[in-house]
Amino acid sequence: MAKYxxxxxxxxxxxxxxxxxxxxxxELCQKGVNVVLLEAGKRTEIQDFVNDEWASFxxxxxxxxRTTSGNWRVAKDFPTLPAWTCKTVGGTxxxxxxxxxxxxxxxxxxxxxxxxxxxxxxxxxxLTLAELAPYYAKAExxxxxxxxxxxxxxxxxxxxKIMEYGAGKVGYKTxxxxxxxxxxxxxxxxxxxQQIGFCFQGCKSGAKWSTLYTEIPKAEATGRLDLRPESHVxxxxxxxxxxxxxxxxxxxxxxTQEQKARAICVGCNSIESPRLLLNSESAKxxxxxxxxxxxVGRNYMRHTTGSVYSIFPKPVHMYRGxxxxxxxxxxxxxxxxxxxxxxxxxxTLSLGLPFMAxxxxxxxxxxxxxxxxxxxxxxxGMWIVGEDMPQANNRxxxxxxxxxxxxxxxxxxxxxxxxNDIKMREHAYKRxxxxxxxxxxxxxxxxxxxxxxxxxxxxxxxxxPKDGVVNKWGQSxxxxxxxxxxxxxxxxxxxxxxxxxxxxxxxxxxxxxxxxMSKKEI
Amino acid sequence: MxxxxxxxxxxxxxxxxxxxxxILGGGVMMASDGAWAMTLxxxxxxxxxxxxxxARDLYAxxxxxxxxxxxxxxxxxxxxxxxxxxxALLTEGVKRLDDAAGGNYAGEDEAKRLAALKANAGSxxxxxxxxxxxxxxxxxxxxxxxLGYEGSSAEKGGYIHRGFDDIAWLPKS
Numbered sequence: 001m002a003k004y005x006x007x008x009x010x011x012x013x014x015x016x017x018x019x020x021x022x023x024x025x026x027e028l029c030q031k032g033v034n035v036v037l038l039e040a041g042k043r044t045e046i047q048d049f050v051n052d053e054w055a056s057f058x059x060x061x062x063x064x065x066r067t068t069s070g071n072w073r074v075a076k077d078f079p080t081l082p083a084w085t086c087k088t089v090g091g092t093x094x095x096x097x098x099x100x101x102x103x104x105x106x107x108x109x110x111x112x113x114x115x116x117x118x119x120x121x122x123x124x125x126x127l128t129l130a131e132l133a134p135y136y137a138k139a140e141x142x143x144x145x146x147x148x149x150x151x152x153x154x155x156x157x158x159x160x161k162i163m164e165y166g167a168g169k170v171g172y173k174t175x176x177x178x179x180x181x182x183x184x185x186x187x188x189x190x191x192x193x194q195q196i197g198f199c200f201q202g203c204k205s206g207a208k209w210s211t212l213y214t215e216i217p218k219a220e221a222t223g224r225l226d227l228r229p230e231s232h233v234x235x236x237x238x239x240x241x242x243x244x245x246x247x248x249x250x251x252x253x254x255x256t257q258e259q260k261a262r263a264i265c266v267g268c269n270s271i272e273s274p275r276l277l278l279n280s281e282s283a284k285x286x287x288x289x290x291x292x293x294x295x296v297g298r299n300y301m302r303h304t305t306g307s308v309y310s311i312f313p314k315p316v317h318m319y320r321g322x323x324x325x326x327x328x329x330x331x332x333x334x335x336x337x338x339x340x341x342x343x344x345x346x347x348t349l350s351l352g353l354p355f356m357a358x359x360x361x362x363x364x365x366x367x368x369x370x371x372x373x374x375x376x377x378x379x380x381g382m383w384i385v386g387e388d389m390p391q392a393n394n395r396x397x398x399x400x401x402x403x404x405x406x407x408x409x410x411x412x413x414x415x416x417x418x419x420n421d422i423k424m425r426e427h428a429y430k431r432x433x434x435x436x437x438x439x440x441x442x443x444x445x446x447x448x449x450x451x452x453x454x455x456x457x458x459x460x461x462x463x464x465p466k467d468g469v470v471n472k473w474g475q476s477x478x479x480x481x482x483x484x485x486x487x488x489x490x491x492x493x494x495x496x497x498x499x500x501x502x503x504x505x506x507x508x509x510x511x512x513x514x515x516x517m518s519k520k521e522i
Numbered sequence: 523m524x525x526x527x528x529x530x531x532x533x534x535x536x537x538x539x540x541x542x543x544x545i546l547g548g549g550v551m552m553a554s555d556g557a558w559a560m561t562l563x564x565x566x567x568x569x570x571x572x573x574x575x576x577a578r579d580l581y582a583x584x585x586x587x588x589x590x591x592x593x594x595x596x597x598x599x600x601x602x603x604x605x606x607x608x609x610a611l612l613t614e615g616v617k618r619l620d621d622a623a624g625g626n627y628a629g630e631d632e633a634k635r636l637a638a639l640k641a642n643a644g645s646x647x648x649x650x651x652x653x654x655x656x657x658x659x660x661x662x663x664x665x666x667x668x669l670g671y672e673g674s675s676a677e678k679g680g681y682i683h684r685g686f687d688d689i690a691w692l693p694k695s
Contacts, residue, residue, distance in 0.1 A: 194680030377670030
């Protein structure tokens with residue numbers, strides 16, 4: 001493992017070790033670039049993971065203070081927990097379920113295809129599916145996505161069998177066990193899925209792709225990666241010419257350090273990335289870095305989520321096996337006859353009893369709710385993942401009235417549901433209920449959205465620098481050696497789980513950064 | 523005898539479970555059948571009994587005895603022992619709940635208790651007890667066993683050979 005001097009200004013500094021930052025770091029190291037990877041969390045390895053929801057949450061989740069506002073249900077139910085993301089080496093790839101779907105062609109040009117939707121700040125991406133396709137292929141190969149590269153699908157668990165049967169009865173056609181970055185057989189030095197469950201708590205078998213035990217050790221093996229866990233970046237600094245020159249971070253001992261850099265890549269997920277850019281305000285950049293458009297923190301998206309949990313007359317044991325065990329894709333296409341723009345996926349989901357109690361109907365009590373939880377063994381579940389509308393005022397801002405332990409303003413996450421989001425969620429609740437009822441469900445719950453796991457759009461890509469924060473390479477319009485490498489780049493959210501696209505963009509960004517470095521452009 | 527002249531209700535309290543609660547000296551309370559016991563350091567036994575009854579009314583399972591509910595109350599008492607604000611929140615909350623039920627919440631019938639609970643729903647006290655139940659009671663391995671949740675599986679090799687796809691009652695499509 002490499003160790004670079006704090007004053008070494010030849011290194012690329014990557015902030016965050018998840019799907020974006022972890023992948024980018026490895027790709028750069030493979031190309032001979034020296035990388036300092038700063039991760040706010042600890043290095044928790046597979047053997048440390050626990051099959052226990054609350055204990056794992058305390059071990060992996062990002063629990064630094066945050067505030068919320070807006071009419072979204074999360075602000076009422078979980079006012080200090082807008083998102084369920086991770087603070088650990090590997091970032092949220094330790095927690096993600098593994099669903100790896102490519103965006104659809106039209107989802108890169110929603111302004112053109114959906115037209116004008118009042119209140120929505122739609123924009124076409126500055127790139128196309130055709131441009132991304134070769135990188136999607138590289139990402140699928142890297143991650144070992146099932147149903148690509150001749151990798152068989154995973155076997156379906158009980159929760160999937162319920163979905164598959166019901167979906168067939170109501171006439172859905174595209175129903176399968178998903179495209180999952182979970183090994184269905186040994187691959188890339190990792191074993192196959194043991195159907196443990198607890199995908200959200202860190203995969204104990206390593207069958208699920210995570211940067212923690214793929215990209216990061218591979219980058220370390222090059223001798224070019226200097227990974228520094230428990231290094232919380234609080235500010236990016238720049239030189240007199242306006243180029244970024246280094247990052248200020250607090251290390252594991254609590255000491256403040258400054259690492260010099262040739263280029264800086266921000267991959268802290270869509271709440272912390274804009275927060276860091278905003279907290280890096282200076283005399284030259286009074287509104288924060290890369291923010292001449294005013295778009296840093298705006299257009300926050302989180303997918304139109306919600307869940308359908310149903311009780312059946314006989315046992316299901318949905319928690320056995322992969323958490324996201326299968327998918328119905330028929331509603332993902334665009335069909336405005338449904339009364340809304342965009343589409344949604346239905347994916348099986350399960351929670352353990354502890355989290356089910358907290359999430360099934362937050363705030364509920366009494367005999368009826370207790371009885372529902374008492375029927376836990378007979379429950380099946382699915383999750384709605386649909387495209388939500390970008391809105392300029394759905395945004396991450398600095399809450400200067402609340403400071404974190406380093407004295408930095410915490411992020412406030414404001415989200416109002418758009419009318420399109422509500423119509424889509426209601427449609428999905430209804431269709432999800434029909435699937436379960438066709439399989440014999442006797443009681444159906446429309447579970448409101450959990451704290452966000454798909455956080456997107458707060459540093460969005462745009463062709464025109466006035467419309468967004470970064471260009472098609474994730475390079476900031478304002479500062480050419482400053483990059484954004486996570487889901488905050490997304491111009492719009494699509495109906496698909498975002499990790500595959502984040503990894504795809506990171507692979508592509510690495511090519512660009514290496515090229516620009518060789519040409520001395522950065 | 524220290525019991526002389528004291529209302530028997532203070533010593534044997536019904537909370538709806540098959541076994542009543544017996545109050546011993548020194549803050550110790552136990553099930554009349556001996557299935558569980560707990561020790562309160564700051565809350566009074568009658569307050570503890572009201573809280574156990576409240577906890578059960580929030581999330582009632584006839585098949586679960588007072589033990590897992592008492593664990594939640596014991597944890598609240600332990601928190602109150604470290605923090606006067608929590609003690610005040612619980613003491614005042616219990617009083618309001620008892621008052622809303624006509625003086626003795628635990629001794630009233632279900633309809634009266636539910637009315638008293640509804641009158642207090644959403645209050646900081648109510649949310650404190652409710653949150654402790656959601657986060658604690660449903661995280662209790664004894665409760666998991668009763669409600670059909672199997673918990674950790676990795677050390678058992680997952681479910682690949684233990685029934686991840688064993689559903690047999692679904693018709694063939």
